[in-house]
Amino acid sequence: MxxxxxxxxxxxxxxxxxxxxxxxxxxxxxxxxxxxxxxxxxxxxxxxxxxxxxxLDKQELAPRESKTNDKLVVKAMEEVKSMFHFLSEKGTLPVEEINQSIIPAIHQAAEYPSLQSVMSGLQAKDDYTYRHNIGVGVISTLIGKWLHLSESELALLTMAATLHDIGKIHISDYILNKPGRYTDEEYAVMKKHTVIGYDLLCQIPGLDARVPLVALQHHEREDGGGYPYRLKAHEIDFFSKIVGVADIFHAMTSKRVYKDASPFHLVIKQMLDDGFGKLEPSICKLFIHRLMEMAVGDEAILTDGRRCQIVGMNPLDVANPLIRVDGKYVDLSKSRELHILALVG
Incomplete structure (x- = not known):
């Protein structure tokens, strides 16, 4: 051998x-x-x-979960929070400061080698609205790297992703944090954050035009079922499509005051399903496959409560990888009852 x-x-x-x-x-x-x-x-x-x-160069083995991006994410989140308040009060944004401080921090937060180490700091523990902006920034940056965007394109994508929800500064906290379903009137108000964000960002000197465009379009869908203008695939900017994928994934994997994070295997299945109609299929497929490659080596909780290690990705059934549990290897693609519930640190 x-x-x-x-x-x-x-x-x-x-x-x-x-x-x-x-x-x-x-x-x-x-x-x-x-x-x-x-x-x-x-x-x-x-x-x-x-x-x-x-x-031929031997590496030092260390537990993969020993390092996470939590501190980077918290620092970036506090800066984004201050930036949003600055915009609310002054009507403008310090674009150069964002480029020099927040964007590099988000790029660094996306550099961690495993899925759990990247996602650790992004799981909303508090201030979901602000942590979500960082989460979407980090995930969009990962997708941009996997798409081999140039350095300048990647910086622009990260900026747009981080500011995608900035219109929510003019949506009431009651609506933003409401437990349960919105009424039709409340949902109509919530959807306005896209147009509000676009209008706000269009007024910022020195900001590339694609940044407000992403704020406007990140809820548009390939099949024309999104908002605010029900655009179809060919009408949606490519960066808006990337941020749309990142936005959905982070929202589904985040715990909020009124909603638990969705089970990991259901998130992956939903993302794959959305790649047939709602989301750009090439982006969705690349994202999920690379995501599951990153998860190899991470520890997870199974739906029966046991702790396992993900040891291999199944390219034919990416939501159900090969795992090691109780000293045995189990192919989850052959199990109808057992799935990945959550990644753990």
Whole structure:
């Protein structure tokens, strides 16, 4: 199975390529640092490897959950909160300050290597309205990187994503924080945040025109079922489509005063379903696949309450990965009852 040395001697080294099982499911993604669990998987699946499959510089193994972006997100959230208040009082925004402080912090928050470490600080624990703006900024930045946007395009996307909900500064707290369903009148008021945000941002000197456009369009949908203007696919700016995906994902995975976060497996399923009609399919598919690749190695809670580790992504059923639980490997795509409830740190 190995040439020249035992497999366990490669613990701590980085694998160069994706390792697949006989069904074509990715068991261990490229760039993974090999540990004891990976060795067991490789042996169980009888995967042949050679020295050429590893990067020769050994890495220090450390628990992936030991580092999260919580402090970065809290700092950025406080700056966004101050910025929103500044706009409310002064009618303008310090664009250069945003570019020098908030945008780099969001880019840094998107650099963490695992899904749990990225999402940790984004799960709304307080001040959902402000944390949501940072969450959508970080997730949109990840998507932009995966789409290989240029440095200038990525900075612009991050700016637009972070300011996408700025129109909510003129929506009452009663409506923003209302538990339960809106009345038709309340929902009509809530939807105005898109037009309000557009009008506010159009007045800011030095702001690229795509930033207010994203504030206006991030609730538009490919099938024309969105708001405020029921635009269809070809009429919606590409950045607005990215932010629309990030907006839905962060909202569904966040706990609020009146609403628990949706179960993780249902979020993934909903996002995949929305990729057929509501959301741009290429963005949605890329986002979910790369997201689940990031989740490999993370710990999670199952729907039966047990704790597990995600050890491989199934490209044919991304919502149901291969896991390790109670010392055994379980393919969730073969289970109708067992699913991922939540990621844990």
């Amino acid at each position: 190995m040439e020249g040395r035992t497999l366990r001697q490669w613990i701590g080294y980085t694998i160069k390529r994706d390792l697949f099982n006989e069904r074509g499911v990715v068991l261990i993604p490229a760039k993974t640092i090999i540990d004891n669990h990976h060795v067991e998987m490789i042996e169980n699946h009888r995967i042949s490897l050679s020295v050429h499959d590893f990067e």
